[in-house]
Amino acid sequence: MSEDVADVRAYTVRLELVDEPGELLRALLPIAENGGNLLSIFHERGNLTPRGRIPVEVDLECPPHRFETVVAALREAGVNVIQAGADRYREELVVLLVGDLIGTDLSDTLSRVEADTSATVVDVSLSAPDGAGGRASAMLRLAAAPRTVTDTLAALADLAAAKGLRLVEPVEVEAA
């Protein structure tokens, strides 16, 4: 594949399988055969869907334009896809950037956040009470693919250091 690696996104599909030997393998083949890279499989044995099937959650990554092909191939193979998408399964990440945000070209900073990380900038709020050239703060809400938060934060720290900005990272422990 020659696709740009940075353009690979993480997706989650929820499937329901009949409790028979070989069903799981049959469901995973169309993903692999269509360029999806399997990240994790959560096989909820012991949990049944209303139709008496076993729910399976599959995390995979692939370029966005291939995702539809993967889902179509699953359906073609007779696998029941109950949910497919990226949004719900992306991890939200909120960080603060502090410093001369305007003088260091905020627009370029945001472009580089997207270029240097696998995350997307979902929302930005800027507070620059001292005007251009003064110390400003920006709150960035990012959507990061599962399991990429650590890498994303490291890349953000490098970017902030290169621009002489201060990065305030979250402590992501409250949910545990």
Place this chain on the structure above:
Amino acid sequence: MRLAVIGAGSVGRAVAELAVEYGHEVVALADSTGAAVDDDGLDVAAALGRKGETGSVGEADVAAALEADYDALVEATPTTLGDAEPGFGHVARALERDRHVVLANKGPVAERYDDLRALEADSAGTVRFEATVAGAIPAVSTILDQGPARVTAVRGVLNGTANFILTRMAAEGLAYDHVLAEAQDLGVAEADPSFDVDGTDAALKCVIVANLLAGGGFSLADAEVAGIADLPGSALALAAEEGRTVRLVGEATRDGVRVGPRLVPQHGTLAVGGTLNIVQIETVHGGRLSLSGAGAGGPETATAVLADVGRLPARS
């Protein structure tokens, strides 16, 4: 136990004053210029009264206090970096004499942990240092009770001055300089608050914890440290819009120490207010333990010192 208290700042003074209540006896008390020694039990109130009048607790040398007939030395002189002197020398002398040592001074445990443990290994004395991490909060003993091998990480808000400033900045929308001046007026911040606001004090506490977890090897030079002085009020205001706030958070693991301002949920466990501290201990079998309380203050920190004294084995 018979105690020699070296250092008569707020902590040393409170230890000396509370010792009797805890069933101990003070036989020596020293400050930076002199010492009072009485093998039959020192009149602490009289010595502190003398300090009020003359500036020193007594006419004797600090050396005389170090040679007094005590069971445990309480080292409560100000924390110094690098060689951690003169505190380290006081501790070394007590261990040479096979006496126990209880530290409130962070320097020797943060900067010279391995040296300290080596001296302890050659001594019949035991070293304890509960008071060096988060004042009254029993952080060290909780880690020791769980077993350092079964603690994966410790994080927390470990500096009350920095926390007071961040809390006030967020609540009132005030600028850093304004709140710092207020904190100095209230006595919450010292005239030179740099250790507190640049993260050094919190980092020393985390280094001590990292030494506990890893069995030594860390000093302040190994810590990644950032402070709060360059945080504008606008950063806190933006954080509040998202239901978050900023705290100076320290983290210690076997792999290292990191201190810096971090985003935390506004009403989350880590977002303690005012001068409070919180220590979160991640344990293998016990889950997460969160202990909050007074991280500084004379009587508060003295309770940690005296708890350590109570944990010491009897001296044979």
